[in-house]
Amino acid sequence: xxxxxxxxxxxxxxxxxxxxxxxxxxxxxxxxxxxxxxxxxxxxxxxxxxxxxxxxxxxxxxxxxxxxxxxxxxxxxxxxxxxxxxxxxxxxxxxxxxxxxxxxxxxxxxxxxxxxxxxxxxxxxxxxxxxxxxxxxxxxxxxxxxxxxxxxxxxxxxxxxxxxxxxx
Amino acid sequence: xxxxxxxxxxxxxxxxxxxxxxxxxxxxxxxxxxxxxxxxxxxxxxxxxxxxxxxxxxxxxxxxxxxxxxxxxxxxxxxxxxxxxxxxxxxxxxxxxxxxxxxxxxxxxxxxxxxxxxxxxxxxxxxxxxxxxxxxxxxxxxxxxxxxxxxxxxxxxxxxxxxxxxxxxxxxxxxxxxxxxxxxxxxxxxxxxxxxxxxxxxxxxxxxxxxxxxxxxxxxxxxxxxxxxxxxxxxxxxxxxxxxxxxxxxxxxxxxxxxxxxxxxxxxxxxxxxxxxxxxxxxxxxxxxxxxxxxxxxxxxxxxxxxxxxxxxxxxxxxxxxxxxxxxxxxxxxxxxxxxxxxxxxxxxxxxxxxxxxxxxxxxxxxxxxxxxxxxxxxxxxxxxxxxxxxxxxxxxxxxxxxxxxxxxxxxxxxxxxxxxxxxxxxxxxxxxxxxxxxxxxxxxxxxxxxxxxxxxxxxxxxxxxxxxxxxxxxxxxxxxxxxxxxxxxxxxxxxxxxxxxxxxxxxxxxxxxxxxxxxxxxxxxxxxxxxxxxxxxxxxxxxxxxxxxxxxxxxxxxxxxxxxxxxxxxxxxxxxxxxxxxxxxxxxx
Amino acid sequence: xxxxxxxxxxxxxxxxxxxxxxxxxxxxxxxxxxxxxxxxxxxxxxxxxxxxxxxxxxxxxxxxxxxxxxx
Numbered sequence: 001x002x003x004x005x006x007x008x009x010x011x012x013x014x015x016x017x018x019x020x021x022x023x024x025x026x027x028x029x030x031x032x033x034x035x036x037x038x039x040x041x042x043x044x045x046x047x048x049x050x051x052x053x054x055x056x057x058x059x060x061x062x063x064x065x066x067x068x069x070x071x072x073x074x075x076x077x078x079x080x081x082x083x084x085x086x087x088x089x090x091x092x093x094x095x096x097x098x099x100x101x102x103x104x105x106x107x108x109x110x111x112x113x114x115x116x117x118x119x120x121x122x123x124x125x126x127x128x129x130x131x132x133x134x135x136x137x138x139x140x141x142x143x144x145x146x147x148x149x150x151x152x153x154x155x156x157x158x159x160x161x162x163x164x165x166x167x168x
Numbered sequence: 169x170x171x172x173x174x175x176x177x178x179x180x181x182x183x184x185x186x187x188x189x190x191x192x193x194x195x196x197x198x199x200x201x202x203x204x205x206x207x208x209x210x211x212x213x214x215x216x217x218x219x220x221x222x223x224x225x226x227x228x229x230x231x232x233x234x235x236x237x238x239x240x241x242x243x244x245x246x247x248x249x250x251x252x253x254x255x256x257x258x259x260x261x262x263x264x265x266x267x268x269x270x271x272x273x274x275x276x277x278x279x280x281x282x283x284x285x286x287x288x289x290x291x292x293x294x295x296x297x298x299x300x301x302x303x304x305x306x307x308x309x310x311x312x313x314x315x316x317x318x319x320x321x322x323x324x325x326x327x328x329x330x331x332x333x334x335x336x337x338x339x340x341x342x343x344x345x346x347x348x349x350x351x352x353x354x355x356x357x358x359x360x361x362x363x364x365x366x367x368x369x370x371x372x373x374x375x376x377x378x379x380x381x382x383x384x385x386x387x388x389x390x391x392x393x394x395x396x397x398x399x400x401x402x403x404x405x406x407x408x409x410x411x412x413x414x415x416x417x418x419x420x421x422x423x424x425x426x427x428x429x430x431x432x433x434x435x436x437x438x439x440x441x442x443x444x445x446x447x448x449x450x451x452x453x454x455x456x457x458x459x460x461x462x463x464x465x466x467x468x469x470x471x472x473x474x475x476x477x478x479x480x481x482x483x484x485x486x487x488x489x490x491x492x493x494x495x496x497x498x499x500x501x502x503x504x505x506x507x508x509x510x511x512x513x514x515x516x517x518x519x520x521x522x523x524x525x526x527x528x529x530x531x532x533x534x535x536x537x538x539x540x541x542x543x544x545x546x547x548x549x550x551x552x553x554x555x556x557x558x559x560x561x562x563x564x565x566x567x568x569x570x571x572x573x574x575x576x577x578x579x580x581x582x583x584x585x586x587x588x589x590x591x592x593x594x595x596x597x598x599x600x601x602x603x604x605x606x607x608x609x610x611x612x613x614x615x616x617x618x619x620x621x622x623x624x625x626x627x628x629x630x631x632x633x634x635x636x637x638x639x640x641x642x643x644x645x646x647x648x649x650x651x652x653x654x655x656x657x658x659x660x661x662x663x664x665x666x667x668x669x670x671x672x673x674x675x676x677x678x679x680x681x682x683x684x685x686x687x688x689x690x691x692x693x694x695x696x697x698x699x700x701x702x703x704x705x706x707x708x709x710x711x712x713x714x715x716x717x718x719x720x721x722x723x724x725x726x727x728x729x730x731x732x733x734x735x736x737x738x739x740x741x742x743x744x745x746x747x748x749x750x751x752x753x754x755x756x757x758x
Numbered sequence: 759x760x761x762x763x764x765x766x767x768x769x770x771x772x773x774x775x776x777x778x779x780x781x782x783x784x785x786x787x788x789x790x791x792x793x794x795x796x797x798x799x800x801x802x803x804x805x806x807x808x809x810x811x812x813x814x815x816x817x818x819x820x821x822x823x824x825x826x827x828x829x
Contacts, residue, residue: 045727111544122459135628139548139617144226513765634786
């Protein structure tokens with residue numbers, strides 16, 4: 001097969017670029033430790049969320065020195081709890097499931113983003129550093145009220161958070 | 169390739185009047201779908217940007233479902249079957265084996281799309297339970313009326329029968345020409361259809377095995393992750409089903425229009441074989457953020473997807489080389505000066521070139537989507553429609569429109585009504601799409617979601633790095649409006665072309681490639697081999713993920729209810745009957 | 759006399775417009791350089807317009823007759 005020299009060169013450059021993309025993506029996945037949403041959790045019955053100790057009462061719970069877990073339920077057309085309050089400079093793992101249809105969970109202005117599928121629990125670990133209020137929106141069509149489905153993630157300065165938690 | 173067809177003044181319609189009728193019917197169905205889809209498109213672009221809201225926001229989702237299905241199912245695939253019929257008949261230089269069979273599969277496609285469209289538009293009318301506000305992706309547990317799923321299934325069957333039609337033509341031709349290489353256009357058609365058959369496995373299981381029985385009440389629940397995964401099994405290769413007809417045009421027609429010849433026939437075959445092999449085992453890259461799918465499978469999907477860049481990059485080279493060859497044939501000189509020698513006045517040429525240029529941008533934004541962890545930033549944001557309006561919305565749609573300017577006279581023996589309007593149309597499309605898609609990409613990076621009627625929220629604001637959200641909204645609306653005008657110009661130009669006088673001499677033969685089929689290794693034509701490898705790759709890519717989903721959640725899911733999508737009732741100004749007549753006309757106008 | 763084809767001007771203008779407009783996003787996203795949308799759009803249209811007019815009247819462009827473009 002007759003391949004022009006320029007075409008051979010192009011083919012080599014294309015392969016170099018492709019391998020480059022795979023490498024940088026792999027670097028992000030390994031060295032930088034950006035984990036993808038995976039299948040760590042068992043499946044769950046969306047009609048029986050109140051039987052699950054995590055989702056019967058959506059909340060934020062401290063599980064370690066500076067580690068928290070946030071149990072979030074997405075349903076037409078709210079996120080529970082609202083707002084989700086976590087302390088700054090901590091590690092928060094979200095456990096998110098749906099009570100009805102497929103939703104999205106996106107913390108606006110960040111790369112915290114996941115699909116929320118009924119029957120499955122999405123786990124997402126983030127490190128909120130800057131205190132502030134972040135909007136949460138649903139980015140997967142979930143019915144006629146999809147566009148009003150929003151929530152809030154409040155990242156409190158550490159001192160304030162401890163106080164608030166003690167009150168509860 | 170046939171000399172009898174190329175020599176002399178006879179056009180395709182002169183040689184094959186019966187086949188021309190089917191091709192024109194298919195193209196008309198395609199254009200009417202485009203026109204109706206475009207009406208919904210401009211409504212959306214004005215609504216979500218809060219420029220003009222004439223419908224309730226709940227109806228936005230009916231409109232969005234219609235826009236998606238009409239554009240990426242009806243418009244694209246009707247065009248494909250018309251184009252492929254022309255390409256096979258032309259390159260084999262023989263009529264179809266049985267014209268009644270051909271009309272039958274076309275009729276099935278019309279029936280299926282009418283069923284689906286009626287079901288969707290039923291969402292505007294509150295007196296019936298007909299509705300399908302589920303969007304193009306119809307993710308369970310959102311549930312549409314069974315007419316929707318049934319319509320899609322029948323449409324799909326029509327396309328399978330169309331593929332069988334072209335295989336029959338090829339086999340018959342092979343009996344008469346046992347030692348010849350498969351003509352390039354027929355090769356491209358057959359390889360595309362093989363990819364389609366493999367891709368169809370996923371969606372057929374999802375629709376026929378689960379969603380249709382579920383919507384009929386025969387089963388109580390479905391596994392949303394499973395049906396979603398089966399959808400995307402088909403959902404990625406479908407974009408190549410849209411792209412490969414455009415590539416067929418770029419490889420076999422564009423060089424001729426540019427004044428030259430295809431640089432390399434063998435490389436074109438290699439590209440199509442690569443698509444057959446790689447299009448399907450990548451579907452999980454649409455599910456990078458799905459819980460319930462192991463990150464290992466996602467990683468493999470990423471690497472496969474990155475390699476899928478290769479055939480498109482090869483195409484870029486070959487297309488530009490072929491066009492450059494044409495330019496130099498026309499007297500062009502210099503490192504870049506040859507560009508001036510090209511027939512920019514020809515809307516068919518300029519349209520395809522602008523489409524190809526825009527595709528480069530679309531390809532790069534697609535690479536970002538494919539980048540596994542970077543997908544966190546863009547998934548389900550407005551960036552994604554920004555990307556696919558460049559690819560299916562321009563590389564495919566604009567190429568189809570440009571090709572129509574070239575092909576339609578050969579199907580009708582009538583000149584195009586107005587070439588200058590054709591040129592204006594393709595330029596407007598390019599500018600409108602650049603504005604709209606640019607706004608979508610930027611807004612998406614700020615977190616603005618896709619598929620949302622009112623992306624204006626109470627508790628927070630999007631924070632742009634430059635400018636403002638308001639100007640992004642206006643830019644999107646302006647771009648969408650320009651696109652709508654461009655669509656109108658296209659459809660009206662073609663419609664008015666029925667009124668130009670019949671003339672002769674409109675034929676446009678396709679010259680052989682510079683490096684012809686006989687320079688290609690024989691193994692390239694062994695499509696059984698490539699089909700076999702493609703099938704194995706798909707089994708490897710999907711068996712474990714699907715088995716894992718089923719073993720974890722069960723075939724019918726761990727629980728959950730159906731959510732039938734009945735739209736909020738409104739006074740209907742658009743009845744399904746109107747749209748039925750409109751699409752039925754497509755079958756009659758030929 | 760410099761000549762640019764009658765199709766080259768609109769097509770080239772469209773491409774130039776898109777390049778200039780996309781540059782605004784690059785400036786904003788990559789360099790964090792904010793530009794006023796109205797001013798930028800006016801400037802873009804002025805630049806494209808002047809170049810188009812210049813090409814049309816032969817003030818700028820290549821010093822050779824345009825190649826025949828009819829097909």
